[in-house]
Amino acid sequence: MASQQPLTNVMKIDSTPPACYDKSLMLRIGTIEIESPFVQAALSGYSDLPMRTIAMRLGCRFAFNEVVLDKCVLYPGRKNKRDLAMSDELHPIGGQLMGHDPDVLAEAALLMVNTGYDLIDINFGCPVRKVLGRHRGGWMLGQPNRAIDIIRKVHAAVGHRVPVTVKLRRGLDDTCESEQNFFTIFDSAMQIGVAAVTVHPRTVKQRFTGTSDWLFLKKLREYAPDAVILGSGDLWTSEDCVRMLRETGVNGVTIARGCIGNPWIFRECEALWKGLPKPPPPTLAEQRSVIAEHYRLTCEFYGVERGSRIMRKHAIKYSQHHPIPKQARMAFVGVKTPQDWQHAFDIFYGGDVSTTEGTTQSVRSDEYGSASPASQHNP
Ligand SMILES: Cc1cc2nc3c(=O)[nH]c(=O)nc-3n(C[C@H](O)[C@H](O)[C@H](O)COP(=O)(O)O)c2cc1C
Numbered sequence: 001m002a003s004q005q006p007l008t009n010v011m012k013i014d015s016t017p018p019a020c021y022d023k024s025l026m027l028r029i030g031t032i033e034i035e036s037p038f039v040q041a042a043l044s045g046y047s048d049l050p051m052r053t054i055a056m057r058l059g060c061r062f063a064f065n066e067v068v069l070d071k072c073v074l075y076p077g078r079k080n081k082r083d084l085a086m087s088d089e090l091h092p093i094g095g096q097l098m099g100h101d102p103d104v105l106a107e108a109a110l111l112m113v114n115t116g117y118d119l120i121d122i123n124f125g126c127p128v129r130k131v132l133g134r135h136r137g138g139w140m141l142g143q144p145n146r147a148i149d150i151i152r153k154v155h156a157a158v159g160h161r162v163p164v165t166v167k168l169r170r171g172l173d174d175t176c177e178s179e180q181n182f183f184t185i186f187d188s189a190m191q192i193g194v195a196a197v198t199v200h201p202r203t204v205k206q207r208f209t210g211t212s213d214w215l216f217l218k219k220l221r222e223y224a225p226d227a228v229i230l231g232s233g234d235l236w237t238s239e240d241c242v243r244m245l246r247e248t249g250v251n252g253v254t255i256a257r258g259c260i261g262n263p264w265i266f267r268e269c270e271a272l273w274k275g276l277p278k279p280p281p282p283t284l285a286e287q288r289s290v291i292a293e294h295y296r297l298t299c300e301f302y303g304v305e306r307g308s309r310i311m312r313k314h315a316i317k318y319s320q321h322h323p324i325p326k327q328a329r330m331a332f333v334g335v336k337t338p339q340d341w342q343h344a345f346d347i348f349y350g351g352d353v354s355t356t357e358g359t360t361q362s363v364r365s366d367e368y369g370s371a372s373p374a375s376q377h378n379p
Pocket residue numbers: 041042043044045046065066067096123125167200212232233234235236254255256257258368369374375377378379
């Protein structure tokens with residue numbers, strides 16, 4: 001059942017903007033024109049091909065793959081091949097790379113572009129201790145010279161073919177030196193010609209605690225009015241996403257924890273952004289069909305045993321929409337086998353749900369950090 005092949009049986013999304021589409025509502029990253037500024041963030045352990053497929057079927061227009069180590073691109077094992085899988089029909093897609101050696105990163109970027117990635121994003125944000133210890137991810141924020149060297153080499157390798165972008169946190173910590181390093185890297189990135197930067201305005205030291213400093217995004221907007229800036233952090237609801245665009249002036253937002261188990265957030269964002277009423281929350285019937293399809297895609301991709309375990313963390317997050325969310329969540333927490341999955345799914349989403357409305361609102365959750373082993377790798 002497990003497949004190393006990219007999934008091909010995906011619904012093609014209509015990427016043609018309507019003739020009347022207001023260009024100011026769109027997002028341009030270099031040569032890529034995206035019909036809305038709401039992007040699915042890179043989410044290690046989550047934003048695999050099945051999750052991106054579901055998101056794009058439900059209105060997401062551009063998604064990042066999860067971060068991949070440069071060496072794993074160059075010498076892929078079975079797992080890494082799957083981590084890099086994409087579908088011909090799900091474009092544009094951004095690939096994200098992390099590493100230490102500028103030449104290795106540049107070589108990996110070239111291979112990813114040859115594989116079909118439409119954009120290369122360089123990760124300078126990962127706060128995981130092991131990653132920092134290996135001088136990767138967020139570590140670069142304290143080493144601007146190396147960070148700039150990486151940007152320069154990656155851009156030289158692929159910048160003439162696809163947009164190169166950089167993901168940053170606002171610094172290693174709250175010191176002036178950290179802030180200075182941020183701006184040194186940012187200014188150089190702009191000079192080199194990166195197409196956009198995504199900024200998660202927490203510090204590396206903060207990891208996922210405290211709040212994301214949106215004021216920093218606003219200041220950056222004022223500092224670099226012509227740069228394409230994508231904001232990140234504390235985007236839990238569609239209202240948050242639109243508010244970040246309005247309050248900070250960033251060009252786009254990358255939705256992270258707010259879209260796990262909530263692929264409907266993209267259509268909500270787009271409606272609000274266009275000044276339309278917010279669509280109603282997904283009915284229970286809709287939740288059922290989306291979760292079932294996510295499960296089917298995941299099992300096709302990883303095999304049914306592993307797929308069932310992987311889907312557990314998604315189902316826990318999907319349960320936020322269920323009319324009795326706590327009970328639904330608890331039912332999926334214990335899922336280990338396909339039989340467990342089927343049992344929990346039948347109880348909470350089975351039967352005739354076609355007329356039953358799921359009326360709960362998206363809930364704020366800050367438990368992702370501990371929800372799964374994948375959270376060990378949160379950039
Ligand atoms: C489980 C998890 C995995 C993540 N994986 C990545 C990743 O692969 N690359 C990346 O740049 N950021 C990653 N992030 C960071 C998010 O993209 C985002 O910047 C961060 O979660 C802040 O947004 P939020 O507060 O709206 O969740 C991850 C975050 C989480 C929670």
